[in-house]
Amino acid sequence: MNNTLKVSKYLFRDFKNALLIFYGIILAIAVLMAALFLNVISQESGNASFGGFGFSAFIFLFVSGLNCFKANFKFLQANNISRKRFYYANIITLLSISAFMALIDASMTKVLKLIMPYEDIVEQLYKNDLFFSSFIWSFALFTLAASAGWCITMLYYKCDKLMKTIISFAPVLLVILLVMLNNVTEGALGISIIKSLTVVLGFTNNNPYTAALSFLVATAGVLGLCYLLIRRIAIKD
Template identity: 30%
Template sequence: MKSYKLVRYNIKSSLKPIIIYYCIIIAVITSAIILTKISGGNGYSSGLEFSSMIFLFVIGLNFFKENFYFAQANNISREDYFKSVAIAILEVTLGMSIFDVIINRVYNLFQMCPTLYDMSYNNFTGAPLNIEVWIQSNSIGTLFGTVTFLFTFYMAAFAIGLLITLIYYKCNKTMKIFVSLSPLAIVAIYGKLAVDYPEFGEKVLIFIDNILGISTKNSYMAVSTFIGLFILSMFFVYILVRKAVVKRV
């Protein structure tokens, strides 16, 4: 019961930034539609879901400390806290994935805006050559596939953001610098290996293509990958939460 009460608290703590985010998105979309109508041209945009993904990643980065302190102040166990966080992530990301699809469909009534799902797994073949002839599908299969893809994409981004902030929480200043620089080091090492050993770079790209199902147009490969990332991230979150202590600053 305590975990479900904390779920409401966790969602409530994220509600204000979510509302602000969607107000900005709707304002930007509305401005784009108006400018397109005024200019008399054919507007085009795509992949607005990346904005939601980045937003949820940032929410994840700011999701731990205040909520964890609240849970500890109210004698809520770490297990209940973890359950509440997992449920809140699922509810928030599911709600945003559905809302994003609704916004996208309304936007497409005025201006072309294929989703990530359309561009990767559906009938969109690219702009500008396809801009005049492409018609967005609103079939049940497409809508379900889009929501499922975005839902798992978003929850993986949220969980990774939460994991990163927990790692930072546990690290000292030296380790924080190391953690911050490690992605850059990985990219640099990969770039060097890809140049020196082209077959290695090609195999990495093929692997990424396979786990995302892009060439085969199988979005459920990506869904499975994102679910795996979410579970793996939350596994480490659980380990770190069990050992987390309230820092008196």
């Protein structure tokens, strides 16, 4: 096994317990939902529908991304692993876990649909219940979530206190700026942003693959930024 895969193996170890706990909870909720539907709802109105596991996986991966830098970087530095190798190993790990979770999510949707009226996010947004499109869409979104988390934590690690404060307030300032610009342009900015999002997320033609492509392009951009951040990152106490 080459060193990059060995580093990946170490990074997977970090995810193992968190994944087990996460899917333990998801499984318990799924069983509860199925029991609730079979025993109560189906006998009364039969109009309820379920969904949202994909969103939990998205949050899980974002938080995991936030947690997978500092301790791992320190341990790998203790073992004299270069930043470059850590970077590639982390990409392998995040992509693999995203693919695994997307596969579980798409498979679970199919199974739950057999028991109760369950709709995953892709079906709710695009009226498309194909396994493959659900998998690809989720995979692309999960990858973006994990990469974004990783990038943010690295940014915080690299910056001093002042820069951390600036970064923390930047999203709020951006929203205020956008609102002001929207007022100045009498709503034109807001409309063009919504139109652009509708196109890049594939809502114009109900195409989840357009959104998946947009997520993957965004992921590539985030990982590019991660590379710029990690290549000269120094060890801190």
